[in-house]
Amino acid sequence: MRRHRTLAVLALLGPFCLLFAGCFLAPIGYALYQSLLKVERSGPLGLGSDRSVFAGAANYAAALRDDEFTGSVVRVLLFGVVQVPLMIVLAVVLALLLESASARWVPFFRSAFFLPHGVPGVIASILWGFLYVPGISPIVKLLDDLGLQVNFLSSGTVLWSIANIVTWQFAGYNMLIVIAQLKAVRLELYEAAKIDGANAWQLARYLKLPMARPAIVLTTVFSIIGTLQLFSEPLVLRPLTVAVNDTYTPNLNAYTQAFVNNNYNLAAAEAVLLALVACVLSFGFLRLVGRQEDE
Amino acid sequence: MKYRIIVASLLAVAAVYFLVPVYWLVLAATKDTTGLFGSNGFWFADPHPIRYLRMVLDYDNGIYGRWILNSILYAGVGATAATLLSSAAGYALxxxxxxxxxxxFNVVLAGVLIPATALALPLYLLFNKIGLTNSYAAVLIPCMVSPFGVYLCRIYAAAAxxxxxxxxxxxxxxxELAIFGRIVLRVMTPALVTVFLFQFVGIWNNFFxxxxxxSDQKLYPVTLGLTSWHGYTDRAPILYQLTVGGALLSVIPLMILMVVLQRYWRSGLTQGSLKV
Structure with a gap:
């Protein structure tokens, strides 16, 4: 009987664990290993054969010394500090509006807000790219007719134009998660609060908002992780503007190191640093939230 | 009444924000490259939707159709396998x-927090070593693993x-395996639908x-294919028009899927977020 159970666990859990080890643990291990090596060229003028030698923390030091890389990290952090709260607030406000008793045509609005999530990130970037480029964009033209000269792709604005693409794609999705949480609250609670004379604002502020908290935490963590991975938006906008270069975000930087400069070791170090920052930030946020809950 | 008007106008403003790009895309797909640059983007100009969408499908010996089929293959097979593996693992846990x-379980949970793009690069180096890159398997195998799916399935199985x-x-x-196949999978169906949808959309949208x-164009999913067209617009202006038309064609099925199946997102997500 016991042996049967053990075999069953192996059969059920084994296939997943095997693939998980191959596609998650092995690449992490391999990235760590590669990040500790460097390629050394032998022979006169370094024209001989290549071989990998142990480099210690040299790649990490190089990544951290590289202004382009640290600059790209600072850039996505700035992006996250502004875009993530804005998007989460928008998502929560939309969810609360749709869940308020005063809302009409709720299914239509909910679908309209959620619709952009069906557009893949690159396609959304191509689409908004057309809406940013002067000459083809009706928005630039409209603003121009109103006497406003706006350049969505200048070095000062392009980061926020990217923020807009991400917000457009994910606000409705995050809204849906918050709505799911609100729906899980028992209706009697709302009824009781209403009988006690709570108005729509109080109901939202003191009952629904605290109820939605776990969903808000979840969406914030996923948004932080998403921000650090920014890649396709700058990649697609790069040909449209000189304000975006091939080291604009950490991911784009690592990609460039690997596939343009063929420096896989440095790229591996940058990937490891990126994963590390993502873990520190998301765990840090979860701890911060957990501590507030304890108080 | 006052509340109702305020709420309605706020919702309407938000709807305009989310829908205008889609509206522009639908109109733009009815124009050729000249029309794209020379006409009012918010209105029709000499519309020929059927002819231009046919051009998308015919270009380069119908490569676009192949990209769509590839996307369906990657997302369909990847999501099915991921769902089965996640449910078995979640049930066992x-x-x-x-x-x-x-x-x-904790190691798998940590996997949820690891950026997928940080994995892709070392995964490429590994697959390159065993000669697996530039094949269907190179994209399919990583797509079959969903730590978030295991997490959802464990919570659902424990409760249901x-x-x-x-x-x-x-x-x-x-x-034990018969119990899993005949009984457990049936009880877990709502969770399975959610995991499948998550993974399907995730793979469909995946780009990195x-x-x-x-490297072989014939293996591209539609996201990658359209981006390659977009990158060549400087040299072949007709690709402006084809990129726009191709983008519209590729988002229609997924948008319909998202809207029709919304309730599965909501029901499944509650399972996940309640425990965080």
Whole structure:
């Protein structure tokens, strides 16, 4: 009987664990290993054969010394500090509006807000790219007719134009998660609060908002992780503007190191640093939230 | 009444924001490259939707159709496999006690927090070593692993699969795998639908992994294919028009899927977020 159970666990859990080890643990291990090596060229003028030698923390030091890389990290952090709260607030406000008793045509609005999530990130970037480029964009033209000269792709604005693409794609999705949480609250609670004379604002502020908290935490963590991975938006906008270069975000930087400069070791170090920052930030946020809950 | 007007106008403003780009895309797909640059983007100009969308499908010996089929293959096969693997693993973690169970679960949970793009690069280097890059398998295999799916399935199985049902089946002499295949999967269907949808959309929208893994155009999913067209617009202006038309064609099925199946997102997500 016991042996049967053990075999069953192996059969059920084994296939997943095997693939998980191959596609998650092995690449992490391999990235760590590669990040500790460097390629050394032998022979006169370094024209001989290549071989990998142990480099210690040299790649990490190089990544951290590289202004382009640290600059790209600072850039996505700035992006996250502004875009993530804005998007989460928008998502929560939309969810609360749709869940308020005063809302009409709720299914239509909910679908309209959620619709952009069906557009893949690159396609959304191509689409908004057309809406940013002067000459083809009706928005630039409209603003121009109103006497406003706006350049969505200048070095000062392009980061926020990217923020807009991400917000457009994910606000409705995050809204849906918050709505799911609100729906899980028992209706009697709302009824009781209403009988006690709570108005729509109080109901939202003191009952629904605290109820939605776990969903808000979840969406914030996923948004932080998403921000650090920014890649396709700058990649697609790069040909449209000189304000975006091939080291604009950490991911784009690592990609460039690997596939343009063929420096896989440095790229591996940058990937490891990126994963590390993502873990520190998301765990840090979860701890911060957990501590507030304890108080 | 005052509330109602305020709420309605706020919702309407938000709807304009979310829908205007889609509206522009639908109109733009009815124009050729000249029309795209020369006409009012918010209105029709000499519309020929059928002819221009046919041009998308015919260009370069119909490569676009192949990209769509590739996307369906990657997302369909990847999501099906991921769902089955996640449900088996989630069920095992929820309903069997064995040494190391919590360790396994915590490692999988940490996997949820690791940026997928940080994995793609080393995964490419590994696959390159064993000669697996630039093949269907290179994209499919990583797509079959969903730590978030395991997490959802464990929570769902713990709450929804009654121990009594399992014991009764065992007393009747049913094997463990038969119990999983005939009983557990049926009970877990709502969670399975959610995991499948998540993974399907995730793979369909994925860009970095196929970009890193694939060099042969014939293996591209539609996201990668359209981006390659977009990158060549300088040299072949007709690609402006084809990119726009191709983008519209590719988002229609997924948008319909998202809107029709919304409730599965909501029901499944509650399972996940309640426990965080």
């Amino acid at each position: 929820a309903k069997f006690s064995f040494p190391g169970r919590e360790t396994v 699969v009654p121990d009594g049902l399992l014991e009764a089946a065992r007393i009747d002499g049913a094997g 992994l196929p970009l890193v893994m694939l």
